[in-house]
Amino acid sequence: MPKTRKIRVNLRGAPRSYDIVIKDNIIKELGPRLSGLGFRGSVALITNPKVKRLYAGVIIKSLASAGFKTIVITVPDGERYKTLDEAAKIFDALVKNRFERGSPIVALGGGVIGDISGFAASAYLRGVPYIQVPTTLLAQVDSSVGGKTGVNHPRGKNLIGAFYQPAAVYIDPLTLKTLPEREFKAGLSEVIKYGVIKDRAFFGFLERNAAVISKRGPAICAAIEKSCALKAWVVSRDERESGLRAILNFGHTFGHATEAASGYGTFLHGEAISIGMVMAMNLSVSLGLCPAKDAQRVAALISAMGLLLDAPKISHAKLIDAMRLDKKVSGGKMRFVLPRAIGRVIVKDVTVPQIRRFLGSLDRA
Numbered sequence: 208m209p210k211t212r213k214i215r216v217n218l219r220g221a222p223r224s225y226d227i228v229i230k231d232n233i234i235k236e237l238g239p240r241l242s243g244l245g246f247r248g249s250v251a252l253i254t255n256p257k258v259k260r261l262y263a264g265v266i267i268k269s270l271a272s273a274g275f276k277t278i279v280i281t282v283p284d285g286e287r288y289k290t291l292d293e294a295a296k297i298f299d300a301l302v303k304n305r306f307e308r309g310s311p312i313v314a315l316g317g318g319v320i321g322d323i324s325g326f327a328a329s330a331y332l333r334g335v336p337y338i339q340v341p342t343t344l345l346a347q348v349d350s351s352v353g354g355k356t357g358v359n360h361p362r363g364k365n366l367i368g369a370f371y372q373p374a375a376v377y378i379d380p381l382t383l384k385t386l387p388e389r390e391f392k393a394g395l396s397e398v399i400k401y402g403v404i405k406d407r408a409f410f411g412f413l414e415r416n417a418a419v420i421s422k423r424g425p426a427i428c429a430a431i432e433k434s435c436a437l438k439a440w441v442v443s444r445d446e447r448e449s450g451l452r453a454i455l456n457f458g459h460t461f462g463h464a465t466e467a468a469s470g471y472g473t474f475l476h477g478e479a480i481s482i483g484m485v486m487a488m489n490l491s492v493s494l495g496l497c498p499a500k501d502a503q504r505v506a507a508l509i510s511a512m513g514l515l516l517d518a519p520k521i522s523h524a525k526l527i528d529a530m531r532l533d534k535k536v537s538g539g540k541m542r543f544v545l546p547r548a549i550g551r552v553i554v555k556d557v558t559v560p561q562i563r564r565f566l567g568s569l570d571r572a
């Protein structure tokens with residue numbers, strides 16, 4: 208009997224709180240679970256062609272067994288389809304099928320599907336319930352939890368969207384078995400992030416189990432559970448990122464700049480975040496905020512997970528320009544999440560000359 212792990216995301220306004228349930232083969236129980244949440248009638252299953260081929264069949268069968276009629280809506284695979292145009296096609300399909308207000312959308316796929324489906328759910332009929340069924344590691348430990356939904360604009364990522372919480376998150380770790388290696392590894396970078404920002408003991412667990420986890424061994428379930436619990440803890444305290452939630456952006460300022468300056472598509476998001484986390488650790492050391500041995504441990508864990516990538520050779524000016532465009536920059540200062548030690552971070556403004564000195568020191572190292 209597979210073990211069931213349950214985490215509650217507590218939000219102000221009781222009906223909006225929800226469970227994250229992690230269990231092998233949970234996708235085969237989706238029908239009864241949605242009935243258990245009080246849903247009846249139709250379900251809109253939003254996915255992409257690849258994930259549909261792999262997992263939609265068992266889900267539709269389970270939904271049918273519980274009396275649901277399923278409408279399947281597919282979005283082409285890839286970040287470039289996380290757009291308003293594709294969201295409009297989802298709305299068209301929902302309208303065409305006379306999809307009603309009390310009926311739920313189920314988002315089956317990685318972060319792209321989760322984000323666009325959540326956004327569609329937030330806007331269709333001014334809001335219908337949605338359920339996240341994440342199938343990438345990144346989506347299971349990060350994007351499916353916390354209610355950030357949205358689509359990209361030609362001028363920037365995630366510029367259009369809403370905070371809109373799911374009614375439940377159902378995580379089936381067995382779906383990771385079909386995930387391409389590079390995608391899996393990229394998701395591990397978010398797992399490591401949680402240890403660095405909030406939980407030194409969890410970081411130690413990841414160090415001890417790095418070999419098993421990076422081969423998708425059983426310890427991955429505990430890693431997913433702990434990651435979700437840490438994200439739920441943060442989101443429960445700061446749903447709309449007015450303070451604490453910013454710590455989830457550890458590694459993202461350098462990471463986003465690396466992604467943008469090296470050309471989108473060169474690195475997967477998680478890979479860029481790994482590069483960004485190593486840089487943020489080293490910046491913290493250079494500012495005298497964090498012991499060098501903690502930075503070495505973070506780099507060593509990233510390496511043990513098979514994720515240590517050389518930062519691309521990008522000119523400092525280009526990197527700083529890319530950082531200036533980041534949403535977290537204001538008044539010439541850049542806002543960084545900087546570790547004081549593994550498990551403890553602060554949010555601090557750093558000036559452009561300080562960044563230049565730091566980048567210069569990397570060149571001399």
Ligand SMILES: NC(=O)c1ccc[n+]([C@@H]2O[C@H](COP(=O)([O-])OP(=O)(O)OC[C@H]3O[C@@H](n4cnc5c(N)ncnc54)[C@H](O)[C@@H]3O)[C@@H](O)[C@H]2O)c1
Pocket residue numbers: 255257258261284285286289316317318319320322342343344345346349350351352353354355356364365382383384385386387390476
């Ligand atoms: N909402 C949030 O809080 C949040 C947080 C982090 C990232 N994101 C967003 O998440 C997106 C990235 O998500 P992602 O990394 O999951 O990428 P993705 O959704 O593009 O999925 C990566 C690839 O894996 C495939 N795939 C998915 N599940 C699979 C499986 N089980 N087996 C085989 N292949 C599978 C997909 O078809 C795709 O080709 C970005 O758009 C990012 O902005 C959102």
